[in-house]
Amino acid sequence: MSLPNPTPSARAVVTGASSGIGEALAMDLASRGHSLILVARRGEVMESLAETLRAEHGVEVEVRACDLSDRDARAALVTEITGREISVLCNNAGIATFGPVADLDAAYERAQVELNAVAVHDLTLAVLPGMLKRKSGAILMVGSAAGNMPIPHNATYAATKAFVNTFSESLRGELKGSGVSVTLLAPGPVRTEEPDPADASIVDRLVPDFLWISSEYTAKVSLDGLAENKMRVVPGIISKAMSVAGQYSPRAVVAPIVGTFYKKLGS
Template sequence: MTRFDYREKTALITGASSGIGEAFAHQLAARGMHLILVARSQDKLLSLADALGREHGCRTKVLVADLSDPDQASGLADRVKSAGLQADLIINNAGFGTHGRFTRQSAAQERREVLLNALAPLEIAHAFVPGMVERGGGAIINVASSAGFQATPYMSTYGATKAFLLHLSEGLWAELEPDNIQVMAVCPGPVATNFFEASGSPTLKKALSTTPMISAERCVRESLEAFDKGRPVVVPGLSIKLMTQSGRFMPRALLTKISARMLGPKKRKTG
């Protein structure tokens, strides 16, 4: 496979308005890419586009979309084409997590979680990959999670969506390699973003306080280093990488129980 060439190519980034998506925007612009920024917040996207243009001299296109709507996800390629653009690299980053007892979660919110975290990247791949095949190359980076490696009680739906995205990425990595299309899954642990606030859970950040947290900038830097080496999966951050590897040697039931103790409600001390 030909190594991906960033210069004068265009990257489409979902969830680009903050966190990991914003970090991808800055680092890809620094590598000479032009950008298509996708998120729900127009004001944040326009501000980011202006900053990227001033700092890197890149061209940016802002597309406002709610990708939890399957029609908006599948229609993204037509909007890009209508703007006279093409996406050479897709960064599927948009997503969120819910935390707490399953019986207390909103079914509508968890459905939206599945649509955004799992279905949207699938719809986007179906919309853009045929064009990449026709042009003889392209790339997709899917932001999954270390939660995709095992069951995550009290975040069961989130973990399941990330497992789907991880396995989809690995399958497409092998399947699309003959078409010169590079696919990689990014599986970080906790990253210093607004993920915890967006979860709506006041206890999630505390539940993960013993797990080392890395910056969005480091997450993206290590991800792009792995992408340049053609790897199908990367776990940014040494500590979380060791944790995910050690979990491979534990019985799944035990690993799930440990996750439940970490993410579940803490028992109050008595006496």
Template structure:
């Protein structure tokens, strides 16, 4: 099992490439010779990254500014991708909200579901038949350790990531023997803009430095795992512990503990 052979006409599509894990995924793939299509809303950031990666790794890098939480924007993106030979699809864009569900902004919660769930599903459903047709391809879906467990005060996010985790692992099984793979990236704490976007300032105080991995470490582990056709990659010791606890500890024990942890982060 390996990643599709890079070619000047094929593209690795990376969503959420304007910062954090997505930016690092783009770099890991460019380093291996893959030409890219970078997707996010902040076009200036994408353009700067595209120029740097193209110069450094001699690959072609296209930029598609798109609000993936907006159905019309997604359709416009898919119309453009209809003319592109997509060989790798990294569905990584996402954000979280923290707080009691009743107190959170309903519009922001809906946006979270659109981005973390519906956009991931729409792009997968639209592009999977073409990956299968070309007989060689790789999908990476960024879920989370949060998707393995109940997360009081982080309920919408945990539910969206449960969808992402299950979609990725189900497709991994479904695609066996097709030449197309699907890998779940289930990170724990990764130093990115995630905490700032999620208004999660206290997480920095709560977690010691050794608990974090860098975006580069998470992305490199993810790309290596895609290349070996793995089902799930969980980068770093903290994430590995969360991964085991979230999957195997009884809900009756996890819920009160996580209520305290996430309650303290707000």
């Protein structure tokens, strides 16, 4: 199995564990018997999740409230996990912005690069030496179908996810036979919470309910994919369609079509 067996001393790290896909990954890992380190900014939300997971699954759950886009805050976490027995790393935390980069808040765009790309790189480099020494480890990289194509009006997000997608699949090639596996999750839209009908986004309004996939389903197929040592997990019909369009269509053709759709998201 490429997902290491849980042990009392090992920890699975999940970033972005306070909501959405990350929360679902934490719940699924705990149900598989893995003790956890939960990372996000909202410590109190994670403490409440930790309490539930300890009670329901009898696992150890540690909480680290950390702004991963802040280099100093991140450095402390990097130092800690470098010295810990980390069996699984789920690089999940991420944010997205919509609209022309020139009109968006520059500091927030930089924070997005730090969180979506640089933190992923930092945390991976922190756990790799220990995993390689133990000849055991599993890394789930949460990229996106958006990382397969140029997306005007979502430029910083698409570029950071292109980094994650390529880093994941490149690193995987380097680690073949090492006992450490890397799987990329590259989803399209995942419904992480029920939309308020009065305030539904254009994506919520355009995509019919049956085409949406849930955080719980996404977490399950991702961890199954990690256990099966899959290169890439692309859950759901929309994700698969976006993946094919992004990978096999000329980028010059795709960019203006996707850009028109994302322009509406930005407005």
